[in-house]
Amino acid sequence: GAGVSQTPSNKVTEKGKYVELRCDPISGHTALYWYRQSLGQGPEFLIYFQGTGAADDSGLPNDRFFAVRPEGSVSTLKIQRTERGDSAVYLCASSPKPGGDYNEQFFGPGTRLTVL
Amino acid sequence: QKEVEQNSGPLSVPEGAIASLNCTYSDRGSQSFFWYRQYSGKSPELIMFIYSNGDKEDGRFTAQLNKASQYVSLLIRDSQPSDSATYLCAVNGGGGADGLTFGKGTHLIIQP
Numbered sequence: 001g002a003g004v005s006q007t008p009s010n011k012v013t014e015k016g017k018y019v020e021l022r023c024d025p026i027s028g029h030t031a032l033y034w035y036r037q038s039l040g041q042g043p044e045f046l047i048y049f050q051g052t053g054a055a056d057d058s059g060l061p062n063d064r065f066f067a068v069r070p071e072g073s074v075s076t077l078k079i080q081r082t083e084r085g086d087s088a089v090y091l092c093a094s095s096p097k098p099g100g101d102y103n104e105q106f107f108g109p110g111t112r113l114t115v116l
Numbered sequence: 117q118k119e120v121e122q123n124s125g126p127l128s129v130p131e132g133a134i135a136s137l138n139c140t141y142s143d144r145g146s147q148s149f150f151w152y153r154q155y156s157g158k159s160p161e162l163i164m165f166i167y168s169n170g171d172k173e174d175g176r177f178t179a180q181l182n183k184a185s186q187y188v189s190l191l192i193r194d195s196q197p198s199d200s201a202t203y204l205c206a207v208n209g210g211g212g213a214d215g216l217t218f219g220k221g222t223h224l225i226i227q228p
Contacts, residue, residue, distance in 0.1 A: 033215060042120070042204050042218030043160065056215060091159055095214075103214055104150070107159040 002027070004108030006092050012114045013082055021077040021111045025094030032075050033095070033105060034067055035059075036088040043091055049075060082115045089113070118143045120207050122219035131228050135192040139205030139219055142186070149181055149188045150216065152204040160204055164190060195226045 005024045013019050025032050031050055035043035045059040049069045057067075064082075069075040079086055089112050093105040119142040129135040137151075148167045152160035166172045166179040166188065178191040188207075192199055202223050206216040 031214065035216075035218075040220065042206070042220050043216070045215030045217065048214050059215060089159075103148070103208065104162055104165055105216060106162060107152075110159045 004092055004094050004106055006090075006108040006111050008111060009109065010112045010114075012116065014116050015082060015084060017082050017115075019079050019082055019113065021079075021090050021113070023075045023077070023092030023108060025073065025075070025092070026096070026106060029094035029096050029106075030072070031095040031097060031103060031105075032069060033093040034075070034077050035091040035093065037091055037110070038088045046077070079113075082113075084115045087113055087115045118146075118207070118209060118217045120205055120217050120219035122203075122205050122222050124220055125223040126225050127222055128225045128227055129195050131195060131197060131226055133195055135195045135199065135224055135226070137190040137192075137203050137205075137222050137224065139188045139190075140186055141188070141205075141207045141217075143207065143209055143217075144183075144186065146183075146186075146207045146209055148208040149179070150206040150208070151177075151179060151190045152206060152218075153199075154202045154204055154221065156202075192224075197226045197228050200224060200226045 034046040037043045048056040051072045064080045067077045089110040092108045095103040097103040151164040154160045164179040176193045180189045202221040204221045205219040
């Protein structure tokens with residue numbers, strides 16, 4: 001079946017602009033996660049959704065970052081007043097489990113964000 | 117602060133040999149452990165997960181977990197050039213914390 005999809009695959013923006021990154025999880029997966037990965041680093045957790053609600057947003061770096069999942073499927077990560085330090089690959093993952101300890105997460109291809 | 121440590125490498129292994137990748141973690145409450153493979157320019161791909169102490173085998177891959185030592189490893193038997201990639205160790209904190217904590221990854225090179 002189809003995997004996790006993310007759009008756009010690449011996004012170039014200017015410092016101070018607003019961007020939206022979209023994630024479409026695997027059909028039937030109730031849990032959705034956002035991570036970001038900088039060069040030479042492992043993915044860094046940002047936020048986790050169980051259904052429509054953000055169950056854990058402790059990884060969001062500051063209040064310029066916000067994410068929604070209004071219908072419990074597609075999610076949008078929103079970044080306001082982008083800064084050059086926001087440049088990274090933003091990864092989305094989904095999991096079939098309803099939460100808890102045993103949650104195998106499957107990643108999408110990522111969105112490469114470049115802030116000039 | 118939860119930490120996952122991996123040797124960044126590169127780890128160079130001849131084709132056909134066993135590649136051994138290691139990972140330690142700081143949070144004793146961690147419940148589940150994952151190995152992801154990441155090719156350059158691609159996203160992480162789940163290859164193994166383990167929840168209980170001991171070994172878990174899947175084809176050429178074996179994951180080993182020792183919770184007392186806070187240590188998890190991945191063995192790749194009969195290494196192939198296509199196994200050359202970065203291997204990421206990830207840990208789930210448990211207790212409702214479902215975001216994974218990743219190490220920086222080990223760059224593995226299989227030499228033909």
